[in-house]
Amino acid sequence: xxxxxxxxxxxxxxxxxxxxxxxxxxxxxxxxxxxxxxxxxxxxxxxxxxxxxxxxxxxxxxxxxxxxxxxxxxxxxxxxxxxxxxxx
Numbered sequence: 627x628x629x630x631x632x633x634x635x636x637x638x639x640x641x642x643x644x645x646x647x648x649x650x651x652x653x654x655x656x657x658x659x660x661x662x663x664x665x666x667x668x669x670x671x672x673x674x675x676x677x678x679x680x681x682x683x684x685x686x687x688x689x690x691x692x693x694x695x696x697x698x699x700x701x702x703x704x705x706x707x708x709x710x711x712x713x714x
Contacts, residue, residue, distance in 0.1 A: 637657040638657070639658070641680075
């Protein structure tokens with residue numbers, strides 16, 4: 627992707643998407659301009675860091691849970707999750 631963007635002088639619009647229970651969360655990052663970096667390795671590392679940061683921000687948007695709400699029977703809880711996923 628960086629090679630194509632650099633060769634065409636195109637910007638990259640980094641996007642992180644999370645889909646959970648048919649609910650979409652999206653973060654669109656700042657335009658990434660690969661020509662601002664001295665080499666492909668540095669540009670790749672910076673783009674990867676930007677995407678990882680956006681992915682973490684999506685995780686932080688999810689509702690918090692606490693241990694008191696979790697069932698004591700872990701197997702039952704996991705089976706319920708599996709059944710819900712199979713219904714989709």
